[in-house]
Amino acid sequence: MAAPIRVLTAVPICDGHDSAINTINLEFIRHGIEVVYLGYHRYAQDIVRAAIQEDVRAVGISSYNGGHVEFFAEVVKQLKKCGADDIKVFGGGGGTITHDDQRVMQKRGVDKIFFAGTSLTDMTQWVRDRYGKASKRGAGKSAEMKLARKLTEIEDGYANGKRPKKSAATKTKKSPGTRVIGFTGPGGAGKTTLIDELILRLLHREPKARIAILSHDPSVVGEGALLGDRATMINSQDDRVFMRSMATRGQAGGLSPATEDCLRLLAQSGFDYVIIETVGTGQEAMPFQSKLVDQTVLVMNPDYGARLQLQKIVMLDLADIVVVNKSDQDRARTAASEIERRLEQNNRGQRLLSTVAKRHRDPGVDKLCNLLTQDLAPAAKKGGKK
Amino acid sequence: MSKLGRVVEAVERYNGFVEDEVKRARSDKKFGQLMVDRWNEIKAKIPVGTAPTGLKLPRLALPEIDEAGDITRYLLGDGLPGEFPFLNGAYREMYLEPLSQPPVETGAYEKNGHGGKAKLNGSKNGAKPQVTEEPTRLFSGLMLAEDTNERFHFLGAHQRSKRLSTAFDGPTLYGIDSDAPGILGKIGEGGVAVDTVEDMVRLYDGFDLGSPDFSASMTISGPAPIIMAMYIAAAKRRFGNGIVPKLRGTIQADIFKEVQAQNETIFPVEASLRFLTDMMEFTTREMPRWYPVSISGYHIGEAGSTPVQQAAYTLSNGFAYAEMMAARGLDVNDFGPRLSFFLDCGLDVEYIALTRVSRRIWAIGMRDAFGAGPKAQMFKVHTQTSGRSLVAAEFKNNLTRTAAELMLSYMNGTNSCHSNSADEPFTTPSEEWIRLAAHGQAILLDESGIFKHTMNMLSGSPGMKAVERAVEAAILEEFREIERLGGVMGAVENRYQRSQIQTAAHRYEQQIYNGTRPIIALNKYRNDSEEMPEFELARTPRTKQQLQVDRLKKFKAKNARKAEQALAKLAAVVETDENCFPALLEAAEVCSLGQISDCLQEVVGRFRPMV
Structure with a gap:
């Protein structure tokens, strides 16, 4: 049995719109994803810290209060700065994120923007396909990140049915x-x-x-x-x-x-x-x-x-x-x-x-x-x- | 038992009373005859108006009944418009156009006062009919104070009365200063940035804040007492201290719905409620024309509740505020008339009667559980059409959705109304679509004959009655559950309302995705070749955001010493049980919003989010 995908979800700073993300979280967990939910009104810095410590595969951001171009880009930038650019950033904001915005955001390193009308099923499937594959990941740049990655190794070792050898x-x-x-x-x-x-x-x-x-x-x-x-x-x-x-x-x-x-x-x-x-x-x-x-x-x-x-x-x-x-x-x-x-x-x-x-x-x-x-x-x- | 339990008892008792009186009217001849005589007298006094086509119509339509029991049920159970229990309207004439010539015989008919299209901030009860305000009140706020001010003047140009409704940006809603790290991109997005009293002066520049034709509505809750203090400080700067009792308007300040649905809370709930009650005590005593809380179901509805949940949580929150204010020793007849409501109107069938039923429950609860007099029994409500019901796909359909919701809002006798712009799913509305939204209201009220000739034009159909009965029973059932959990506060701590709303929201989404809830052009009659329209979006340029930061820094430097003193004083008062609003007023003169929020959080802590 493969280890479950772990993603982190959050709503940006000064934004309390959590209705969409609550629904998406429920849909994700019903399809085998482990969701670390950071909540609403969260600074980019808090999201990045949590993503690294939790060693998730991706960060999903739900934004409805504007400022998304800057906010998503900031999260990507800070992840990269920490050497964690293998943690991907995706998200959405109903109709508030336009196609033009999406182009700018993707240019700045955002993996995917979901638009209004995307079905929950399609979104969940996409996340599973995209972030479910085993991939080569670095050991981590900082001590914190190294620790986080070792924890993942231990946890996934158990999930794969192989109890790690006592070193x-x-x-x-x-x-x-x-x-x-x-x-x-x-x-x-x-x-x-x-x-x-x-x-x-x-x-x-x-x-x-x-x-x-x-x-x-x-x-x-x-x-x-x-x-x-x-x-x-x-x-x-x-x-x-x-x-x-x-x-x-x-x-x-x-x-x-x-x-x-x-x-x-x-x-x-x-x-x-x-x-x-x-x-x-x-x-x-x-x-x-x-x-x-x-x-x-x-x-x-x-x-x-x-x-x-x-x-x-x-x-x-x-x-x-x-x-x-x-x-x-x-x-x-x-x-x-x-x-x-x-x-x-x-x-x-x-x-x-x-x-x-x-x-x-x-x-x-x-x-x-x-x-x-x-x-x-x-x-x-x-x-x-x- | 909290007061909510007593409200449930009161409504049940009142419904029993109505049925007893119906029986009495049928068995007791003398009483029955009395009711029939009263009915005939009411009918005889209804003035007749003339439609532009020449058709003569009574200004109040009544059911065609002549049996004593039926008459009794109607008069006591529903009430005439403007009469207890106010099912058919808070006021007698609501949206009727004034008669060109006064009717010969007015009699009792006029006593109840004029309808007051816009009595939400209305004139004194029993005052002579006058040219009233339009019920249109459009929500607006963008970029910096001067930009919103310009928008206010644009909107006001179409109206006799100046009724401004202010949307604040995210940092302001969360009590954060524009110069805080990590929030630059949020400045002026989704609303106007307000950091200081100077921004507040710019925001309402050119408007006469003390005029009886002016009212300001401010949609903010978490830091509401601070923003209220800044508004008062700005008014004093411009017009002197004498302006305070003349100020008219509404501040949302609804902490319960924030915790239940909208998530813009910055202090722990108990502390928020204390600051709120301090402010309400001040406005009740010093600002008799101000509405210090707008008890809001809108955000509960928008967060995905069912209509019944929306009404039940909103009403129960209202009763909880009333209970708090009564506990402060304030007279229900002083604060009761200053409580106002704000509801969402979507397309679900409940909306045919949701506001009507809410008005009835509020009136009975206030009268029988709080001992309120007539003015404090009235449920005065601002309605906004549902933003959630609007979709991006083939967005022009949103005009039709909003039109249908407007129709429902006015059928329910809303006191004022905001109609959403069709471009709402994408952005802060642009002027083109705002204009269409405002015109939608004018077409219904002024152009069409639906609402301007006859009261009760659409009230009381068998279908509406059926919805009323079902909705009332369901609301009372919600009240009982909240009561079981220890009243509103107990239910909040058990996150009852939150989890109910989230469950309903999830069901709604599933219904859309599985097609059992048709949304035209989204899951039915979908046009997959449609390109997303490109709008000119209302985004705040970086230069403006930087300007706001620079201005704030200058303000802080200028007031540094005074601010320190004011904050020390404020913190000291908050540590005691004293009313802290006067200290807040002083602080608002020299401190920024963020400085004050930080100071208060230092003493009372921060809000711990509920998931």
């Missing part, structure tokens, strides 16, 4: 000073928002820190996946953040078959923090078997149902930190005290925090950031700190 490198330990933090929890608990708020604080507190994020979204039946975490992670669009979105590609439990190897590579790449986020998980999930993970955070929603439900959540026994997010909700106090009692039974010194991640400058998230940056207790210390 010497994959056996070595992680870089000194790298802390790996795992986030898991049910869908809708606010993991992504919480991580993004954490990133904001880390970037602010540690002006030189570099952070990697490995984020997961489920694949749908028929191979494709919508990898949409980047669209809401406004603070993580930063040159000091390396983010990679992975589809689970058929594996249950919240992670992808290639996760462990990808995580190991990231942990060896000199980041100060490596954050890994699972897809929304169920009660029985224990996603982090890896010895690489230093700390695990379980993010909960206050409305998990009756207290009895807590007994069934396996991660409550395993997590180092439990966060009750959305603690502005009515049920949050009850939830926090019920979980507290549950954790007391374990008697493992697990920490419990309440947060409202969506709130600007939330003190609960500040506390979480403190817990995740202070020196690890010797018992929990697995990776070794500088």
Whole structure:
């Protein structure tokens, strides 16, 4: 089985027209394409950074608010500057992009413009034909791009059914000073928002820190996946953040078959923090078997149902930190005290925090950031700190 | 229960009440006779006008009924135009041309005030009939302030009254300055670039902002309070402080629909709503002629919602704003009349009655759930024909589409209307097609006899009634679902409206591609040999974009010290619970839009997009 095509889609800066791209994203994923969706109102710089980190085959841009000639050309130019001109740029804008515009845009390196009236089927077919072929790709110019391409190699290795051989490198330990933090929890608990708020604080507190994020979204039946975490992670669009979105590609439990190897590579790449986020998980999930993970955070929603439900959540026994997010909700106090009692039974010194991640400058998230940056207790210390 | 739940109860209760009264009129002879007498009295007082052909026609057409129950159902359930629950019109005469000679007997008929073709920004209720404004209000905005100003003067040349509707460019809509890195190509595209109070002065130059014939509409929501402050600052610069209470116009400022559909939000929702309420409190107290929010379904419709979703989300957003303002301690009878609406009109069958039903639900909800008096019960609406329904293939067909939508808009008794130009799928409309679009409205209202002689000309057909009933039931069902999710705010956080709209949009596209939704010249009667027409496109030249950047830099240099002080003060006020609009007004004198947005985002954070 061939590895799915990965493309990145986005809407340019100062443009909120996402109706067309939402429809196209759905059509792409139904036909086996993995779509990293960056969202609307996005700078060219953010698109290029994401395209390189995600190592997509192509970038699809949907523009309805004018300025497309400059914008598309800017994306092409910046990709080229980064040595990533094998990442192609295509797009459309209904009737707003004229044939004259298209000629200028193609002259400036845009691969393809779709005009109004193109059927979704034709567009999807074109993308599959054009970007589906295996092609020789360079190893990458920058360290970031090299890393991104290695991740692709690992991921596609699994997709092709050949589990990559353990090389010497994959056996070595992680870089000194790298802390790996795992986030898991049910869908809708606010993991992504919480991580993004954490990133904001880390970037602010540690002006030189570099952070990697490995984020997961489920694949749908028929191979494709919508990898949409980047669209809401406004603070993580930063040159000091390396983010990679992975589809689970058929594996249950919240992670992808290639996760462990990808995580190991990231942990060896000199980041100060490596954050890994699972897809929304169920009660029985224990996603982090890896010895690489230093700390695990379980993010909960206050409305998990009756207290009895807590007994069934396996991660409550395993997590180092439990966060009750959305603690502005009515049920949050009850939830926090019920979980507290549950954790007391374990008697493992697990920490419990309440947060409202969506709130600007939330003190609960500040506390979480403190817990995740202070020196690890010797018992929990697995990776070794500088 | 949020107020929306009470609105649902109120409408159900009112519908039950109407049916009870119908029964009573049929069983209680005395009451029945009272209704019949009232009916006869109304009929007797209807003035008669004359068509140019000499044909005499009543100025109000009523159904041919004479049984007490039917009369009761009509008078209470539908209401005469201008009467609760306003199904047939917000005003009594709407688009009727004035009678050349006043009727001998006016009586009760005149009491309700004149129709007010353009009462959206209208005169006082109960005022004498006067030469009213045309309902035409065309949206425009391009390049720099002086270019849009020129377009405004061109458009205004055709009209007695000056009703300007302003489109802003992308950077302005997102509160970003023109000199920000990476946005040069966006300056003046799709609307006018406004960075400072000086741009605002240029934009409306030559118009008398305090005149009763002038009104400005500004289509902007994310940074609306900042733009409002700049408009006030510009007006003060030109006319002195005394101008403020005279200012007339509308600012869109609809945060809920941005989060649900249009995506032009820059602050987190709660903070946006706080800034909005601060502004509304100010305008309600200081600018009695201003409409501080235009509760908009247009963008919900354009994002691909069904017509019922459009009406349901728009109305529920409106009730949520009313609830917020009431919570501020404002009187519903002060702010209620200053809430106005903006709907999309496409070609789906629901549009035969969508606005009529919306008007009825709003009136009942405001009266029975908010305790509003008559002026605050009225759903006053601007309609725009659907841009989404227009296609690039054989684009001249768009004239017909827009004409049909205009017809539907006026059948629904819209208070004002924008007709799209046929070249809309390609570009900011050019003057040739704008002129045709404006003339389309004049042909319907002035040239044809459809709307100018008789009210209710097309109201109340059995088909329209059937649509009304089905649409009302479907809207209430949406309300119940929103209520279940914790009201409008709860539903927004659950991204309920967004996901409903996206699902509907996707279905619409699939219907086009599989042919079950015929779009002429696109998927039916397609002409594959057609060449795409070449337009002279309204693109902003690079030199103009650079000019805007240079002007802004000069402004910032000139005001650097004052700006710093004003922003520090603003930030300090925003940290408290105080109304921050006065501080915003001060900042607008010396700061750019981007400086103010950045300052506010520093305190309240940035909007986190919903996918």
